Amino acid sequence: MANLIDGRALARSLDEETRAGVAERIAAGHEAPGLAVVLVGSDPASEVYVSHKIRACARVGIVSYEHRLPESTSQDALLTLIARLNVDPTVHGILVQVPLPPHIEAGVILGAIDPAKDVDGFHPVNVGRLSTGTGGLxxxxxxxxxxxxxxxxxxLTGMNVVVIGKSNIVGKPIAMLLLEREATVTVTHIETRGLPEIARRADVIIAAAGAPRLVRGFWVKQGAVLIDVGITRAAREDGGENLVGDIAIDEMEHAKAVTPVPGGVGPMTIACLLANTLKAARNAGKGQDGRD
Known part of the structure; x- marks a missing residue:
């Protein structure tokens, strides 16, 4: 069996760094970082995610400001809230939980967030800075x-990395980060022709297609490293559910290492959200690249 990369342990380590950074900031006479979390409607999965994020804030000393709005909230009303949070000096990060109700355009909402407070890193300014290697969140x-x-x-210099998935949230930004590290990157998706053959040449496979067990053992060469970003709820025979990734982990004995689902990428996403909030607080009043 391939070595499992323990995302929970690494997330705890990153949280310790964030907690220490928050404590240092407070000891220096600055206010604690503040994260505003906005949830519109009552999507069950979103409710769970928001609860996890708020509890995580408390663990590291970040102050969370929760804004739960009814499903009927208008786009204009949500934009008004974001405008208020943008100028609130106690709020250093703004997170709008998606998906949003159908009558609200997510792109408009995410684009209205101050890029300096965009701890999700989705604002076009932060996307542009990522693609040009000029800072940002x-x-x-x-x-x-x-x-x-x-x-x-x-x-990672010169390594052949295959990214499966081309979303703006995961696939494309991962490709940009890998290129910054001098990897050779191939971005694919589930419609890519000859995907198994492309994957077999990879030193690293990052699967972010949202397709359960898409990556099979025969797709993977000996000693490859596998990162599974996908997560899908699959029904069990007893009526319960299992969380399933994009990688058939039981077929990966020949891989060097693989992330499990759950317990791999998921915990790191929340840990990085907290780290981004601390970074945004430190950069408050500075340029987008962190310079005065």
Whole structure:
């Protein structure tokens, strides 16, 4: 069996760094970092995610400001709230939980967040800074993926990395981060022709397609490193549910290392959100790249 990359342990370590940074900031006479979490409607999965994020804030000393709005909230009303949070000096990070109700355009809402407070890293300004290597806040899941890779690979220079998935949230930003590290990156998706053959040439596979057990054992060469970003709820025969990733982990005995689902990328996403909030607080009043 391949070595399992323990995302929970790495997330705890990152949280300790964030907690220490928050304590240092407070000891220096600054206010604690503040994260505003906005939830519109009552999507069950979103409710769980928001609860996890708020509890995580408390663990590291970040102050969370929760804004729960009814499903009927208008786009204009949500934009008004964001405008208020943008100028609130106690709020250093703003997170709008998606998906949003159908009558609200997510792109408009996410684009209205002050880029300096965009701890999800989705604002076009932060996307542009990522693509040009000029600072900004990096999306949490891709940042977590890179930190996981660093635990098993010392140097990505020249390595052949295949990313399966082309979303703006995961696939594209991961590709940008890998290019910054001098990896050779191939971005694919589930419609890519000859995907198994492409994957078999990879030193690293990052699966972020949202397709359960897409990556099979015969897709993977000996000694490859696998990062599984996908997560799907699959029904069991007893009526319960299992969380299933994009990688058929039981077929990966020949891989060097693989992230489990759950317990791999997920914990790192929240840990990186907290780290981004601390970074945003430190950069408050500075330029987007952290300079005065």
């Amino acid at each position: 990096v999306p949490c899941t891709p940042l977590g993926v890179m930190k996981l890779l660093d635990t098993v690979i010392d140097d």
